[in-house]
Amino acid sequence: MxxxxxxxxxxxxxxxxxxxxxxxxxxxxxxxxxxxxxxxxxxxxxxxxxxxxxxxxxxxxxxxxxxxxxxxxxxxxxxxxxxxxxxxxxxxxxxxxxxxxxxxxxxxxxxxxxxxxxxxxxxxxxxxxxxxxxxxxxxxxxxxxxxKELSAPLIPVMEGITVMPLIGTIDTDRAKLIMENLLDGVIENRAEVVLIDITGVPVVDTMVAHHIIQAAEAVRLIGAKCILVGIRPEIAQTIVNLGIDLSKFPTKSSLSKGFQSALEFTNRKIIHTQGDSLDVEQIIDSLGKE
Structure with missing residues (x-):
């Protein structure tokens, strides 16, 4: 220098x-x-x-x-x-x-x-x-x-029933995370029924459906039941056109209908008392506010 x-x-x-x-x-x-x-x-x-x-x-x-x-x-x-x-x-x-x-x-x-x-x-x-x-x-x-923590949450709504709301696209990495959280959550919460809500998933193609089917099958193998909810008409049409087989586990159009099925699977039901006009949607909303 x-x-x-x-x-x-x-x-x-x-x-x-x-x-x-x-x-x-x-x-x-x-x-x-x-x-x-x-x-x-x-x-x-x-x-x-x-x-x-x-x-x-x-x-x-x-x-x-x-x-x-x-x-x-x-x-x-x-x-x-x-x-x-x-x-x-x-x-x-x-x-x-x-x-x-x-x-x-x-x-x-x-x-x-x-x-x-x-x-x-x-x-x-x-x-x-x-x-x-x-x-x-x-x-x-x-x-x-x-x-990562928010992409695949598993929410217990009552004893034996949990919900996994999915929002956004599902790629291979996220599918792996969904699988891990789902299995860990089912065991940790002793869940009998899991509701996978795909209302917020914009597109369900063959790959996405394959990941969901894998997750549902894994849940079945550890002794719990999986219900796919939030299937919109356009999603249902896409699934049919692609020839995707979802017959192995129940599907419902909305979370409220899925919740009713989950109650039946766990030998429970909603009984309306006199003067009680609460519907399933109101009950689910009240659970979220607790």
Whole structure:
């Protein structure tokens, strides 16, 4: 490394900072940072360029970047702000080092300047990209875990009867999760009947039906009964057209009808007393509010 170039940059840091701030201001677009005030934007720019110069002073050390990058990640600043700022610093610094040099500057000297600046800038870019990537991966993992927990819930509604409401598309990974939650839930809740509600499943094709049939068969093998509910007319038509055989287990058009069947399978029934006009839908609603 050529310490002379580093010394020139550090000795003229105020001028380079001023030029960099002007350069960044020119490229600033409010639609890129819609929730950032002008005051916060300007103060962050000053903090950013100070951190860059600390990295230059320490010859590319990224230790000073940690606190600054963590703060920006928590506040939701985009990675593009940092990469544009770093590239602007590279451009401003190289231009500053060459502005007082004879136009006939030797190629070797130009290359030396660019290489020296790259030695400071590249570690900063690599560090920031890695920090943001790590943050995105962590966020994605947490969201995936949360969605996983919600994608196949098994809800006990009363002794011996549980409901699994399914919403959205069903792919192979989700089908595996449905199977695991279904079997674990049946055993844990000692369920005799499971209602699989597909009201929220937009499309039931051969693959989806195959996964549901597999789940129902697995439930049967551990001693429980499975009822498929929420079959809309268009879904019923699709199932018939595709030649899918669902005859091995009961199907119902709505959750309320499925619940009535579940009561019959568990040797129970709803008895209306005098003056009691509650229907099955109201009973199911009341169970959800308890």
């Amino acid at each position: 050529d310490t002379r170039i580093q010394d020139i940059v550090l000795e003229n840091s105020d001028e380079i900072k001023s030029e960099w701030l002007n350069e960044v201001e020119k490229t600033h677009r409010t639609d890129d940072l819609p929730n950032i005030s002008t005051e916060l934007y300007n103060s962050t720019n000053k903090d950013f360029v100070d951190v860059i110069f600390l990295c230059v002073q320490n010859r590319g050390s990224t230790q000073e970047l940690q606190e600054f990058s963590e703060r920006l990640i928590k506040l939701g600043w985009p990675l593009s702000y940092l990469t544009i700022g770093i590239q602007s610093f590279r451009r401003v610094t190289v231009n500053f080092l060459l502005k007082d040099v004879d136009k006939q500057v030797e190629k070797s000297y130009f290359v030396q300047i660019v290489q020296e600046v790259d030695l400071w800038i590249d570690p900063i870019i690599n560090y920031l990209v890695n920090e943001y990537s790590g943050s995105w991966e962590n966020t994605f993992s947490l969201q995936k875990l949360a969605l």
